[in-house]
Amino acid sequence: MTVIEPSIAGTAAGSSRRRATRERRDAWILTVPALSLMVAILLAPVIIAGLLSFTNYSLGNGGFDWVGTRNYEELFTRSTYEKMFVATLTYVVTVVPISVGLGLGVALLINSLGRFREIYKTIYFLPVMATLLAMAIAWEFMLHPSIGMINRMLEMGCGTFLENVWPFMAHGCAERFPVWLGDKRYAIWVVCFIGIWQGFGFNMVLYLAGLTSVHRELYHAAEMDGAKSAWERFRLVTWPALGPTTVFVVTITCIRAFQVFDTIEAFWPQGGGPNKSTYVMMFAIFEKGVQQNLIGIGSAITMLFLLFVVVLTLIQRWLVEQKVHY
Amino acid sequence: MAGLSVENVTKRFGETEVLKGVSLVIADGEFVSLVGPSGCGKSTLLRIIAGLEEQSSGDIQIGGQSVAGQRAADRNLSMVFQSYALYPHLSVGENISVPLKMRRMNGLQQLPLVGGFMPGARNVASDIGSVVNQAAGMLEIGHLLDRKPGQLSGGQRQRVALGRALVRDPAAFLLDEPLSNLDAKLRVQTRAEIAQLHRRLDATFIYVTHDQVEAMTMSDRIAVMMGGRILQCAAPEIAYEDPDRIEVAEFIGSPKINILPLEISSEGRLSFHDQPLDLAIAGGSRGVASLGLRPETLWLSGGEAPIRGRVAHSENLGSEMFVQVDVPGLEERVTLRAMPELRASLTLGTPVALDFDTDKALVFDADGARMRKVRRLSAAASEVA
Numbered sequence: 200m201t202v203i204e205p206s207i208a209g210t211a212a213g214s215s216r217r218r219a220t221r222e223r224r225d226a227w228i229l230t231v232p233a234l235s236l237m238v239a240i241l242l243a244p245v246i247i248a249g250l251l252s253f254t255n256y257s258l259g260n261g262g263f264d265w266v267g268t269r270n271y272e273e274l275f276t277r278s279t280y281e282k283m284f285v286a287t288l289t290y291v292v293t294v295v296p297i298s299v300g301l302g303l304g305v306a307l308l309i310n311s312l313g314r315f316r317e318i319y320k321t322i323y324f325l326p327v328m329a330t331l332l333a334m335a336i337a338w339e340f341m342l343h344p345s346i347g348m349i350n351r352m353l354e355m356g357c358g359t360f361l362e363n364v365w366p367f368m369a370h371g372c373a374e375r376f377p378v379w380l381g382d383k384r385y386a387i388w389v390v391c392f393i394g395i396w397q398g399f400g401f402n403m404v405l406y407l408a409g410l411t412s413v414h415r416e417l418y419h420a421a422e423m424d425g426a427k428s429a430w431e432r433f434r435l436v437t438w439p440a441l442g443p444t445t446v447f448v449v450t451i452t453c454i455r456a457f458q459v460f461d462t463i464e465a466f467w468p469q470g471g472g473p474n475k476s477t478y479v480m481m482f483a484i485f486e487k488g489v490q491q492n493l494i495g496i497g498s499a500i501t502m503l504f505l506l507f508v509v510v511l512t513l514i515q516r517w518l519v520e521q522k523v524h525y
Numbered sequence: 526m527a528g529l530s531v532e533n534v535t536k537r538f539g540e541t542e543v544l545k546g547v548s549l550v551i552a553d554g555e556f557v558s559l560v561g562p563s564g565c566g567k568s569t570l571l572r573i574i575a576g577l578e579e580q581s582s583g584d585i586q587i588g589g590q591s592v593a594g595q596r597a598a599d600r601n602l603s604m605v606f607q608s609y610a611l612y613p614h615l616s617v618g619e620n621i622s623v624p625l626k627m628r629r630m631n632g633l634q635q636l637p638l639v640g641g642f643m644p645g646a647r648n649v650a651s652d653i654g655s656v657v658n659q660a661a662g663m664l665e666i667g668h669l670l671d672r673k674p675g676q677l678s679g680g681q682r683q684r685v686a687l688g689r690a691l692v693r694d695p696a697a698f699l700l701d702e703p704l705s706n707l708d709a710k711l712r713v714q715t716r717a718e719i720a721q722l723h724r725r726l727d728a729t730f731i732y733v734t735h736d737q738v739e740a741m742t743m744s745d746r747i748a749v750m751m752g753g754r755i756l757q758c759a760a761p762e763i764a765y766e767d768p769d770r771i772e773v774a775e776f777i778g779s780p781k782i783n784i785l786p787l788e789i790s791s792e793g794r795l796s797f798h799d800q801p802l803d804l805a806i807a808g809g810s811r812g813v814a815s816l817g818l819r820p821e822t823l824w825l826s827g828g829e830a831p832i833r834g835r836v837a838h839s840e841n842l843g844s845e846m847f848v849q850v851d852v853p854g855l856e857e858r859v860t861l862r863a864m865p866e867l868r869a870s871l872t873l874g875t876p877v878a879l880d881f882d883t884d885k886a887l888v889f890d891a892d893g894a895r896m897r898k899v900r901r902l903s904a905a906a907s908e909v910a
Contacts, residue, residue, distance in 0.1 A: 419577050420610035422597045424689070425627035434635075435623070439614035 245505065252498035259492070270499035282475040283483045283500075286387055290479060291456040293391040294398065299448055301395065302402025307437070309403070310410045320407070327400040331393075335465035338393055342379040350376040380466050383476040390462050390477050398455060402448050409444030413437060443519060450515040454508055460485065480504050527588030527696040528553040529574065529729060534583030536569055536753075543569050545753040546583070551697075556723050556730040557758075558740035561750035561776070568701055570750070571733045575699050576600045587696050598627075603690035604699040607706065609682045611674040611689070618657055618670035621688045625653045628693065660692045663722075680711045687722070697729035704739060716742055737777050741765070749773045765819075766885075771893035774817045780847055780860045783823070785832070787814040787888065794902075795888065798854055800831045803883050807898040814896065817887035820847060820862040823879045830878035832859060836871050850877055 252270055256263035274280045309319050326334065341348045356362070357372035371377070379389050417436045426432045460481035463472065470486060471478030480500060488497025529551045536544040543566045551557050559567040572578040574585055576597030585592050592600050603624070611620050626635055633639075634646040641650065661667045664684045674682055683703060690698055700719070704712045720743045723730050734740055740747045741761040748758040749772075757769045761777075768774040774782045787795050793806040797816065806814075823832075834852035846865045849858040861879060863871065871877070888896045 414608070414610065416606050416608050416610040417612065419572075419575075419597075420604070420606060420612075421623075422577060423575065423602065423604045424624040425598045427596070427598045431627065431635075435612065439612065442614065 248498045248501050248505075251494055252496075252502050254495050256494045257492045258494060263495075266495065270496045273496060274499055274503065279475060279478065280483070280500075282471075283478045283480060286471075286476060286478050287457065287480045289387050290391055290394065290459055291453060293388075294394040294456045294459075295449065295452050298395045298399040299402055299445070299452055301399040302448065303406050303441070303445075305399065305403045306406035306410060307433075310407065320404070323400040323403050325400070326397045327404075329397075331397055331461045332465050334397065335393070335462045338389075338462075339380065339466060342389065344376065344378040344381070347379075349379065381473055383473040386466075386472040386476045390459070390466075390472075393462050394456065394459055398452065402452060405444060405448050405451075406441065409441045410437070413440040446515055446518045450511055453511050457481070457504065457507055527729065528555075529588075529697055529731070530586045531570070531574065532584045532586070534570070534573060534580045534585065536566070536573060536578070537581045543753055544573070544580070547750075547753070547755055549748055549755060549758060551729060551731065554727050554729055556720075556732065556743060556745045558732045558734060558744040558747045559750055560734055560737055560740035560747050563735055565750040566753040567733045567735075567750045571604075571699050571701055571731060574731065575602055575604050601696045602699055603693070603695040603697075604701065605683075605686045605690050605703045607702040609674075609686040609703075609706075611682060611685055613674055616671050616673055617666065617677070617685050617688075618661070620674065620685055621657045621660060621670075621692050622653050624689060624693050625656060629653065656692055657688075660688045663691075663725075664688050679707050680715065683707060683715060687719075691722070691726065695728075697731060700730065700732045702734055703732075704734070705736075712739075719743060738779060741777070747777075749776055751776070768817075768887065769895050771815055771817065771889040771895075774887055774889070778819060780820055782887075783818045783820065783859045784857070785816040785818065785855065785859070787816045788812075789814055795899075797831050802831055803901055803903050804886060804888070804899055805902055806888070806896055807900060813891050815889045815891075815893075817889060818859075818881050819885065820860045822882040822885040823859070823861040824881070825861070825863065825867070826878045826880035828878070830880040832879040832881075834859065834877060834879075836873055836875045836877060838873070839868065839871055841865050841868055846871075848877075850879065 253265055253267060254263040255266050305319075305323055309316055309323075312319065340346075342350075344350055353368070353371055353376050356368055361368045362372055363369070377385050379385050413436065417440070418432060421432050421435045424435075426435050458481055459479050463477050463479060463482045464485070466472065467477065471482060480503070484497050484500045484504065487493045487500065531547055531549040534544055534547045535542065547566075547570055549557070559570060561567050569578060573580045576592065576595060576599075587600060587602070612623065615623070629649050629652070630640070630646065631643075634643045634649065636643075640646055657670070658667065661670055664687060666681065666684050666688060669677065669681060669685070674685065677685065683706070686703065690700075703719070704715055707715060716739055719730075719732075723743070732740070732743065737747075741764075744761060746758055747761050747764055748755045749764060750756070751772050757764055757773045759767075764773060764777050768777065771784065775784065785797055787797055787802075788799075789795055789806060789810070789812050791811045793808065793810075795802045795804040795806065795814065795816070802816075832850075832852055834850040834855075836848055837851040837858055838849040840847045840849075843865065846863045846868060848861045848863050848871050850861060852859050859879065861877075883901050886899070888899050890896050
C-alpha cells in the first residue's frame with residue numbers, strides 16, 4: 200500500500216491539473232471574439248493614432264518617417280497651438296460652470312412648479328434637440344452686424360438711459376455695434392454663449408431626474424431641525440443628494456465642451472475664427488488631420504485630447520467612489 | 526418642556542375631510558399615543574401639530590401659546606420620522622448636531638471649511654460637541670459617531686434619529702411610527718427603551734402608531750382615532766376595560782374582543798339567541814344591542830351556559846391558550862382564553878359551553894355607543910362602570 204499510494208495521489212493531482220488547464224483554455228477561446236472586437240474597434244485605433252503621432256505620415260503616401268516627439272514639441276511651441284489651448288480652455292472654463300449652474304437652477308425652479316412643468320421642460324430642452332449646425336446658421340443671421348436681430352435690438356436702446364449707464368451702449372451708439380463673429384474680442388464669447396444656450400437644457404433634465412430621488416421626508420426633517428431658509432434646506436438636503444448627479448453632469452459637460460466643433464465649423468469654415476481666437480482642439484484635429492492631411496500632427500492633438508478626457512473620467516470615478524457615495 | 530392642546534382641528538385635502546374636529550389636551554410631561562388603523566388621520570394630526578401641514582380650521586397651542594401661522598422650525602418641537610430621515614452624507618455625530626448648528630450658529634459659522642474660523646465658532650462648536658456626546662452616551666451610540674447612516678443597522682439608525690430629536694430641549698417630542706421598520710424582537714426592546722427615555726427626560730411625548738400593543742405598553746393615555754375623529758382618549762387600562770364605543774373595544778386588545786348580538790326585551794332584559802341573560806338595561810326599550818366580551822372574561826362552564834359551540838381552532842402560546850369556538854348563528858368565532866393544561870379536553874370539535882363574568886360584560890347600543898346602565902338581575906342591582 201505504501202508503494203501504491205503516492206502513485207494514486209500523483210494521478211489524481213495530474214488529472215485535476217489537466218482539468219484546470221483545459222478550463223483555462225476554454226475560457227480563453229470563449230472570450231476571444233469579444234476581446235478581438237474590443238481590440239479592433241476600441242484599442243487599435245487609439246494605439247495606431249498614438250504611433251502615428253510620432254511620424255510625419257500623410258494619407259496616400261507609401262511610407263513615413265519617424266519624427267520622434269517633434270509633433271508634440273510643435274504643439275507646445277507654436278503660437279497657433281497656444282491659441283488652440285487658450286480657446287479650448289476658455290470655452291471649457293466658461294461653459295462648464297455656467298451651463299451646470301443654469302441647469303441646476305432651472306431644474307430647481309421647474310421642480311418647485313405645480314403646473315406648466317412639462318411646458319418649461321420642453322422649452323428648455325428644445326435647443327438640445329435641435330441640430331447645432333442648423334442653429335448656428337440661425338445665430339449667424341441674428342448676429343449679422345447690420346441686418347442681425349441682436350444689433351438691431353441694441354440700436355433701439357440708443358438715446359435711452361441705457362446709453363448713460365452702460366459704456367458698451369454709449370460706444371456702440373456713437374460708432375457701431377460689434378461685428379460679433381468677426382471681432383476677436385467677441386468671437387469666443389459668442390461661441391461660449393451658444394454652447395451654454397444649447398447645453399444647459401440637457402443638464403437640467405439630468406438634474407430633474409436627480410431631484411426625483413431626493414427623499415421628501417428629509418425636507419421635513421430639515422424643517423424640524425430648524426432649516427428655515429430655502430438656502431439652508433438646499434445646503435442640508437438637496438445639494439448632498441445631488442452629489443452623484445453633479446459629478447456626472449460636470450464630467451459629461453466637460454467632455455462635451457472639449458468636443459465643441461460644429462458651431463465653429465459653421466461660423467468660420469475657413470479656420471478658427473478671427474485671428475484664430477476660436478481655434479478649439481476638435482477643429483484643429485479636423486483642420487490638420489482631414490483638411491491638410493497632416494496625420495502626424497493631427498494624431499498628436501488627438502492623443503492630447505484623449506489625455507484630457509481620460510484625466511476627467513478618472514477624476515469623476517475617484518469622486519464618485521470617495522466623496523458622493525453614501 | 527410644555528403642555529400642548531389641540532382645539533377642534535379639521536383638515537381637508539380637496540373634497541376629503543381627513544380630520545373632522547379633533548380636540549386633545551396633553552399635559553406637560555405626558556406620553557400620549559395616537560392610535561388607529563391606517564388612514565384614520567393620526568399622522569396628519571401629528572404633522573399639523575409639528576407645523577409640517579396646515580390645518581383647515583382649529584388651533585394648536587404649545588405651552589398655552591397659539592402657534593397658528595408659525596412654521597415648523599419655530600415651534601420648538603422635535604420629531605422622529607418613520608423612515609428616520611437621517612442625512613445620508615453626514616456622520617452620526619453631524620446628524621445629531623444639525624438641530625443645534627441650525628439654531629446656535631449663524632450663516633457664516635455654518636459654512637463648510639471656513640466656518641470654523643469665524644468669530645465665536647469654536648466655542649459654539651465645542652459646546653455642541655459636548656451636548657452631542659452626552660446624547661450619544663444616553664442612547665449608547667457613542668462608538669458610532671463617525672459612521673455614516675448607510676453603515677448602520679435599522680435599530681442603530683433609529684437611535685440616531687432619537688438622538689437628533691433629544692439633543693436640544695424641545696417643548697415636546699413627536700414620534701411618527703418610529704418602530705415600524707424594526708424587526709419584532711428589536712421593537713419590543715426599543716419600546717421599553719423609549720418608555721424609559723420618557724421617564725428619564727420627563728418630557729411631553731406624542732407617539733403615533735397603528736400598533737395597539739405599542740400604544741398600550743408605553744403611554745400614559747391613548748387617543749383612539751378612527752375616521753378623522755378621536756373616539757376615546759383615556760389611560761390604556763380604561764380604554765381596554767371601559768371603552769366608550771364598540772370601535773374602541775374592537776381596536777384595543779389582542780386577540781380581539783368577542784362581539785355577540787343581543788336583543789333587548791321591552792322590560793330591558795337582555796338575551797342572546799333567545800336565551801335570557803342575567804343582565805338588564807335600566808330604562809331600556811325593545812331593540813338590538815351588542816355584547817362585548819374579552820377572551821379572559823369567558824370561562825368553560827360545566828352545566829348550563831348561554832354560549833354553546835364547538836372548538837374550531839386553538840393556539841397554545843405556552844403560558845396561555847386561545848381557543849376559537851364556532852357558535853351556531855354567529856359569523857365570527859368566539860375566542861376564549863384558557864389555561865394550557867386544558868388542551869387535552871379542548872381538542873378540535875369538542876362541544877363546549879361558555880359562561881362569562883357579567884360584571885365585565887360590555888354592552889353597546891345599535892349605534893355602537895356604550896350602554897352603561899346595565900345591572901345584574903340575580904344579585905343586588907349593580908352598575909357596571
